[in-house]
Amino acid sequence: MAELPVLTERLVVRRFEAGDTAAFAAYRSDPEVARYQSWEHPVSEVDAARSVAAFAAADEGAPGWFQYAVALRAGGDLIGDVAVCLHNNRMQAELGFTFARAHQGRGYATEAARCVLDRVFGTGVRRVSAECDARNTASVRLLERLGFGLEGCRRGHTWIKGEWTDDLLFGLLAEDRAHAAERPDRQEIFACRPNLWVSDLTAALRFYADLLGFRVGWRWSDARSCFLDADEPTEPGTALVARDQVQIILTRTAGSHTTRLHLDVHTAAQVDRLCREWRERGADIAEPPFVRPWGMYEMRLQDPDGNVLRVSSPPAR
Structure with a gap:
């Protein structure tokens, strides 16, 4: 697997750095960004610095979570992160993503996640899964654009932030990605x-x-x-x-x-x-x-x- 960073058309996908702490704390403290996520907001600079240091020291190829920093090529500002949890068998993984509200709706999350998925599937992983709150329609659309298929709904499954929520379950196989471009059902406007x-x-x-x-x-x-x-x-x-x-x-x-x-x-x-x-x-x-x-x-x-x-x-x- 090629070393980080990786350049896409508009983005830099890289390791976290100490200089990312302020931007990381800012978008993770946004109530709208945190609404469907597991953490509580606001996120203090101290907690953000601790998380960024752990992300920077993590081993990308080891089982467990690895957090990719996503920055703009123009200016280098951190705008979000994409996370991958590699299973112990190294053949399965889970995907997560978080982006600053000011940079949502521009295709950045799709561009970054595709880059990360290319790296993950390039190591021989066969399946990547993802789940999200059923009310989080923006994440649902993103997963669909990435080629994930809806595999189920766990009704009233998660107690979080004082309420029960429904969880949507998604999955993507390596062979699905290989044939996604040939499948018209993945298209919307055609x-x-x-x-x-x-x-x-x-x-x-x-x-x-x-x-x-x-x-x-x-x-x-x-x-x-x-x-x-x-x-x-x-x-x-x-x-x-x-x-x-x-x-x-x-x-x-x-x-x-x-x-x-x-x-x-x-x-x-x-x-x-x-x-x-x-x-x-x-x-x-x-x-x-x-x-x-x-x-x-x-x-x-x-x-x-x-x-x-x-x-x-x-x-x-």
Whole structure:
């Protein structure tokens, strides 16, 4: 195994150093960061220094917990840590992670954890497990992005900070990682279909379908489907055409319009999960998910310029 530190695109994954004490104490003392964790906050500088010294002296390849410090390549500031507990048999491990709130939601935890998992699986470990409080949706999403599968829920299992909590159990096998890129069920957004404005939809369909060999996926019209614009086009105003991996939405329109992007996901559950995630990050969901008249489960939101994103999947069965 290569020596630490390891550089990723934006991060440095390294051993802890004495200079990390203040930053470590700061993010571990944040009530929101500590909410679903086992330690009590605030964490004093004395306790933080003791922990950092122990982390710095630990043997990365020995059974037990090893804590990786995660810092920004630009500036070198400590922003979090990723922990791995190696089983005595050296074939199993457990994963944990903690990141400063100011650096959450930017993909840093995913980037760092993937780096650590590469090191762990590179030693011959076959399985890595993880668990989290069932209310900790951010950690659930992170584990899913890393390829972990939900294996169970222990209801009312842990008494912590004055309450009983449900624990979600996750697992990741070495062979799962090897094939993750080939598995579409691990994806969420997998396609974007641009709108192409046309003056005569019938003529456009004749060209794309009859001359270019595109198939017509659907055409729709329903008063309830109007969104943001009272004069949004009606039948025969919009249609989807597709060939091979290319999809285009043809829309008859006049005058100036903002762009509408269609983001496709595989399942209604994924639409709901994206809706929760984006709401938590402060996005204004203009229309929450529901089954539209043409049969797709869809939510809609706008970017700061007024462009409309329509996120949809087949409805739940």
